[in-house]
Amino acid sequence: DQQVKQNSPSLSVQEGRISILNCDYTNSMFDYFLWYKKYPAEGPTFLISISSIKDKNEDGRFTVFLNKSAKHLSLHIVPSQPGDSAVYFCAASGGGADGLTFGKGTHLIIQP
Amino acid sequence: DTGVSQDPRHKITKRGQNVTFRCDPISEHNRLYWYRQTLGQGPEFLTYFQNEAQLEKSRLLSDRFSAERPKGSFSTLEIQRTEQGDSAMYLCASSPRTSGYNEQFFGPGTRLTVL
Numbered sequence: 001d002q003q004v005k006q007n008s009p010s011l012s013v014q015e016g017r018i019s020i021l022n023c024d025y026t027n028s029m030f031d032y033f034l035w036y037k038k039y040p041a042e043g044p045t046f047l048i049s050i051s052s053i054k055d056k057n058e059d060g061r062f063t064v065f066l067n068k069s070a071k072h073l074s075l076h077i078v079p080s081q082p083g084d085s086a087v088y089f090c091a092a093s094g095g096g097a098d099g100l101t102f103g104k105g106t107h108l109i110i111q112p
Numbered sequence: 113d114t115g116v117s118q119d120p121r122h123k124i125t126k127r128g129q130n131v132t133f134r135c136d137p138i139s140e141h142n143r144l145y146w147y148r149q150t151l152g153q154g155p156e157f158l159t160y161f162q163n164e165a166q167l168e169k170s171r172l173l174s175d176r177f178s179a180e181r182p183k184g185s186f187s188t189l190e191i192q193r194t195e196q197g198d199s200a201m202y203l204c205a206s207s208p209r210t211s212g213y214n215e216q217f218f219g220p221g222t223r224l225t226v227l
Contacts, residue, residue: 004154032214043116043203043218044155051214089154093214098168099145099157100216 003027004092006103014111019077021106023090026071030101031094035064035075038087038105048075052094077108085110114138116219118204124225125194132190133222137206143213144187146179147203148172149221155203161187194226 005024013019021035031052036044050057050064050073057064063076077084087107091100117136125131137144143162147155158177159169163184173179176194181187191198201223205216 034215036218041220041223043118043205043220046215046217049215091154097157098143098160098213099147099170100155101157102154104152104154 001026002103003030004090004101004103006088006090006106008106009104010107010109012109012111013080015082016079019075019080019084019108019110021075021077021088021090021108023073023075023103024071025073025092027092027094027101028071029094029096030092032092033064033066033073034091034093034100035062036089036091036102037084038089044089047088080108080110082110082112084108116204116206116217118202118219118222120222121220122223122225124227126227127194127196129194130190130192131194131224132188133202133204133224134186134188135204135219136186137204138208138217141206141208141217142184143207143209143216144181145205145207145216146187146189147205147218149201149203150199155218158189191224194224196226199224199226 034049035047038044087105090103145160146158149155161181201221203221205218207213
């Protein structure tokens with residue numbers, strides 16, 4: 001039973017355009033959400049996070065949106081750059097567990 | 113480099129052998145976590161420590177797995193009698209109290225291959 005779902009295994013976006021990565025969750029007790037970026041043979045790198053009391057958080061080119069009623073969050077990257085090509089993981093915490101629950105990841109490919 | 117470090121980065125072992133991994137968290141991070149990641153999946157939580165106390169264990173952590181953080185600094189994860197299904201990337205993360213423990217910072221991982 002997957003509590004955090006990333007339904008797009010891969011996404012291809014042209015350099016300079018907006019990349020939108022989506023994530024859905026089923027556990028309404030989750031109260032904090034995070035996005036991580038992962039290159040091959042490296043550990044996940046923390047990108048941006050959002051608390052369930054907010055609906056938007058912005059950091060430079062990265063913005064995360066949270067829609068609690070739909071149990072959906074998205075990561076926007078504007079403008080997309082070649083170095084953004086990586087696997088992006090959505091993660092959630094809360095609901096009585098201190099470990100993070102991850103989705104399966106979306107492989108973002110930025111085309112020149 | 114003041115990030116989370118893990119040793120070794122790669123380990124190849126034969127089925128039935130014991131292996132031990134080490135994690136050094138970011139200095140002053142109270143919490144330390146272990147995760148396992150297999151191909152095509154996201155990291156899966158195994159266990160975590162607050163200082164030297166092990167506070168939570170996942171159902172994934174079978175009896176063959178044991179983790180310690182004896183002095184509240186580095187941690188070790190031991191797998192006894194390894195099986196081929198243990199082949200995975202083992203990730204360590206640490207988290208500071210200042211972020212309410214919400215944000216976890218990961219090390220580069222130890223890739224285990226069981227032959």
